[in-house]
Amino acid sequence: MTQHVSTEPYEGPAGGWGSVRSVETRLLREERIATGNAVLLRQNKPGGYSCVSCSWAKPREPHPFEYCENGAKATAWEITRKRLPLEFFETHTITELRGWSDHDLEAAGRLTHPMRLDRAQDRWVPISWEDAFREIGAELRGMDPKRTVFYASGRASLETSYMYGLFARIYGHNNLPDSSNMCHESTSVALPQAIGAPVGTVTLDDFHVTGCILSFGQNVGTNSPRMLHPLQEASRRGVPVITFNPLKERGWERFTNPQSPVEMLTGGETRISSQYHQVRAGGDIAAIAGVCKALIEADDTAMAAGRRPLLDHAFIAQHTQGLEAFAGWCRSQDWAELERWSGLTQQAMRDAASIYGAAPSAMAIYGMGLTQHKKGVESIRMLVNLLLLRGNIGKPGAGILPVRGHSNVQGQRTVGITEKPSLVPLDRLAEQYGFEPPREAGLNTVEACEAILEGRVQAFLGLGGNFIRAVPDTVRMEAAWPRIRLTVQVATKLNRSHLVNGEVAYLLPCRGRIEEDVQASGPQFVSCEDTMTSIHASLGKVEPASPDLLSEPAIVAGLAKATLAPNPKLPWDEWVADYGRIRDAIEATYPDMFKDYNRRVHEPGGFPRPLPARKREWKTETGKANFLVPSGLRADLATELDDPEILQLVTLRSNDQFNTTVYGYEDRFRGISGTREVVLMNQADAGRLGLRNGDRVSLTTAVEGEAERRVDGLQVVFYDIPKGAIGGYYPECNPLIPLWHYAEGSKVPAAKAVPVRVGRSAAAG
Numbered sequence: 001m002t003q004h005v006s007t008e009p010y011e012g013p014a015g016g017w018g019s020v021r022s023v024e025t026r027l028l029r030e031e032r033i034a035t036g037n038a039v040l041l042r043q044n045k046p047g048g049y050s051c052v053s054c055s056w057a058k059p060r061e062p063h064p065f066e067y068c069e070n071g072a073k074a075t076a077w078e079i080t081r082k083r084l085p086l087e088f089f090e091t092h093t094i095t096e097l098r099g100w101s102d103h104d105l106e107a108a109g110r111l112t113h114p115m116r117l118d119r120a121q122d123r124w125v126p127i128s129w130e131d132a133f134r135e136i137g138a139e140l141r142g143m144d145p146k147r148t149v150f151y152a153s154g155r156a157s158l159e160t161s162y163m164y165g166l167f168a169r170i171y172g173h174n175n176l177p178d179s180s181n182m183c184h185e186s187t188s189v190a191l192p193q194a195i196g197a198p199v200g201t202v203t204l205d206d207f208h209v210t211g212c213i214l215s216f217g218q219n220v221g222t223n224s225p226r227m228l229h230p231l232q233e234a235s236r237r238g239v240p241v242i243t244f245n246p247l248k249e250r251g252w253e254r255f256t257n258p259q260s261p262v263e264m265l266t267g268g269e270t271r272i273s274s275q276y277h278q279v280r281a282g283g284d285i286a287a288i289a290g291v292c293k294a295l296i297e298a299d300d301t302a303m304a305a306g307r308r309p310l311l312d313h314a315f316i317a318q319h320t321q322g323l324e325a326f327a328g329w330c331r332s333q334d335w336a337e338l339e340r341w342s343g344l345t346q347q348a349m350r351d352a353a354s355i356y357g358a359a360p361s362a363m364a365i366y367g368m369g370l371t372q373h374k375k376g377v378e379s380i381r382m383l384v385n386l387l388l389l390r391g392n393i394g395k396p397g398a399g400i401l402p403v404r405g406h407s408n409v410q411g412q413r414t415v416g417i418t419e420k421p422s423l424v425p426l427d428r429l430a431e432q433y434g435f436e437p438p439r440e441a442g443l444n445t446v447e448a449c450e451a452i453l454e455g456r457v458q459a460f461l462g463l464g465g466n467f468i469r470a471v472p473d474t475v476r477m478e479a480a481w482p483r484i485r486l487t488v489q490v491a492t493k494l495n496r497s498h499l500v501n502g503e504v505a506y507l508l509p510c511r512g513r514i515e516e517d518v519q520a521s522g523p524q525f526v527s528c529e530d531t532m533t534s535i536h537a538s539l540g541k542v543e544p545a546s547p548d549l550l551s552e553p554a555i556v557a558g559l560a561k562a563t564l565a566p567n568p569k570l571p572w573d574e575w576v577a578d579y580g581r582i583r584d585a586i587e588a589t590y591p592d593m594f595k596d597y598n599r600r601v602h603e604p605g606g607f608p609r610p611l612p613a614r615k616r617e618w619k620t621e622t623g624k625a626n627f628l629v630p631s632g633l634r635a636d637l638a639t640e641l642d643d644p645e646i647l648q649l650v651t652l653r654s655n656d657q658f659n660t661t662v663y664g665y666e667d668r669f670r671g672i673s674g675t676r677e678v679v680l681m682n683q684a685d686a687g688r689l690g691l692r693n694g695d696r697v698s699l700t701t702a703v704e705g706e707a708e709r710r711v712d713g714l715q716v717v718f719y720d721i722p723k724g725a726i727g728g729y730y731p732e733c734n735p736l737i738p739l740w741h742y743a744e745g746s747k748v749p750a751a752k753a754v755p756v757r758v759g760r761s762a763a764a765g
């Protein structure tokens, strides 16, 4: 697609008229202008459906329009009137479609019919559901279950996810990687060690009473825009908001609420952040260390002078372990080193400390800017250290808030989609269903990729997502993929993962969450868990894209029945006939978490999962919340401070995409339009490398002794980004990320700091 390319800085706020225009353009493009607005009124409301975009919480008392620009785009994208009829696949070969962009593939419309790969013709050809299930079941029955992988992207409901995990375990493996392995797995590793909970502790109510908000590496205006409402409200109350982000992300700067007529007409905007610190990419451990050092030393001074202390010593004594070692480590840090690795001045770190130190309560919000680094796990533990110093966990207005990605990614983990058997009540499953569950650890995403590269995987099932495009080292992965015997993808729209196939391949189209789902017992709803651990119902009402689609629970049941030996304890058909029965089964497996599930799921705002850390009960090995000393100040490998030729590539999402789904080429808040083939660069770095704005460059991964990893033809855009870092878009830059470049402890690909060299482009331009 040829587009007008422009890279002028954007002067407006997040939200505002730009956001309204964007929603209407999108509904128009998907030919849904009349019905679209009516559908959107049911988004994130009791009795309505949960947005298919992000996992932000649904308030008990929703706003009249409880949706945002990007949620509306996601809805328009799913309920589009565009279809991929079977004729489409008669006229387009797979080889031809591989030349299409991510945007064009998905924009072509909804998948409408189950298909099987015809290798000789190089096409997808129709197949009946019965035949598809029978053939896939026969293949799987002939394989070693341990050599198969069942991937899940985080959108499928709790009901579907429970069935999928059960299917894998009864078949015989724990190879259940999830998009979470590329996302907040660093959280799931760090938080249990620190506070004995795998998820965040903040609730929406905390926003109303908090005294201070800290934010690290999360792009609210694009990725969780509904969070701007509580942020705006807090900011108006005078709550300080301190942001650490290498990029000046507009959502953290200022916001005009598109749902407020007064603001829209008067051009009123709310300033969100009161301090904005452009930390180095990977500089957070050093930055937080500086803030902690300032706080601890001020506390030392106050205590010595008999003044009011800055640390919450009563909380620390009663609830934590390890302060002495941590405080000693902080005191011993040298300001020059902290400045060097954080990229911030001592004064900036002191400023943050003095505001934080004066606040009666504080919460810390974070996203991929922390999790996707070599030391992502340590970065998160460091943030917990900062909170613990002032007792900021387990009291109103305080807590840790990882902002999860996919709308049910957290819930999938809750009901058993995990490669870690220790997180699943295997004994209870064994009893409930009369089988011997596999006890050894399964493969996570990176390990699944390694196994595929080594030719050890015989089958790959994808429950949603776009695995081959989302993972690191995409060029190497695509080359290895055809060695897999069987690949099965369950999807709503065509993407690259459907064009790089195993020897035998199936593409199974499903209904989306916004669509009506009528089964034998009547219309069904499903449920999801949001980022604040609330579980709520989601009822779809839009007519399904095609009569030949099945629901996700029906597809999982179809695959399971065709693969597993009959077992009267596994009523797959009854489950599909009435999803309430699946919820009963979930409640039987997780009685504490899902008590009275079928009733409570309708509570406005959802029902919360019990979380001991919220009550200051610490399910850690020490029985306390743990201060944990980091191994050093750097979150990453080689940087330009080691070698001036090496820059840190931060892979970013634009405001016009949902992960690998590219809605369009308009990254409005960053002022980049018409192209995604860019590299955002500090002018000083460009000058040093002899580059001008608009020059074409290539990036190569700065790793010696391995085959070259290269992305070519990117346009240099001068940008307000710290020296030493450059920005590029995900997934276009994924060929540059070595598979082994991941966070220690969680194996989340370190996509926010890939060491690269910049060269002149081989492509014309």
Ligand SMILES: Nc1nc2c(c(=O)[nH]1)N[C@H]1C(S)=C(S)[C@@H](COP(=O)(O)OP(=O)(O)OC[C@H]3O[C@@H](n4cnc5c(=O)[nH]c(N)nc54)[C@H](O)[C@@H]3O)O[C@H]1N2
Pocket: 053, 054, 055, 070, 183, 216, 217, 218, 219, 220, 222, 223, 224, 244, 245, 246, 247, 249, 279, 280, 281, 282, 283, 284, 366, 367, 368, 369, 370, 403, 404, 405, 406, 650, 651, 652, 653, 655, 657, 658, 659, 752
């Ligand atoms: N519209 C839309 N919504 C989405 C998604 C989407 O693609 N589109 N994706 C969903 C998913 S799955 C997820 S996981 C979330 C992702 O949402 P985010 O967690 O916001 O992830 P990213 O967009 O990757 O942006 C990470 C932010 O971290 C900053 N950053 C990079 N490196 C560093 C660093 O070293 N330190 C600090 N402090 N900051 C850094 C970047 O500048 C950027 O602002 O959003 C979800 N919601």
Ligand SMILES: Nc1nc2c(c(=O)[nH]1)N[C@H]1C(S)=C(S)[C@@H](COP(=O)(O)OP(=O)(O)OC[C@H]3O[C@@H](n4cnc5c(=O)[nH]c(N)nc54)[C@H](O)[C@@H]3O)O[C@H]1N2
Pocket: 106, 152, 153, 154, 155, 156, 179, 180, 182, 183, 184, 368, 372, 405, 406, 463, 464, 465, 466, 467, 470, 471, 490, 491, 492, 493, 494, 495, 510, 511, 512, 513, 552, 651, 652, 653, 658, 659, 660, 661, 730, 731, 733, 734, 737, 751
């Ligand atoms: N370089 C780099 N790489 C990254 C990241 C990064 O920041 N930088 N982020 C990582 C993160 S946080 C994540 S979560 C992963 C995302 O990885 P994935 O979750 O695997 O990818 P998505 O792009 O979200 O998947 C999009 C596809 O999902 C399918 N789909 C949409 N709705 C439905 C549905 O209702 N049911 C089914 N069955 N299918 C549906 C559509 O076919 C669509 O094409 O990528 C990771 N990769």
Ligand SMILES: [Mo]
Pocket: 179, 182, 183, 184, 404, 405, 406
């Ligand atoms: Mo994610």
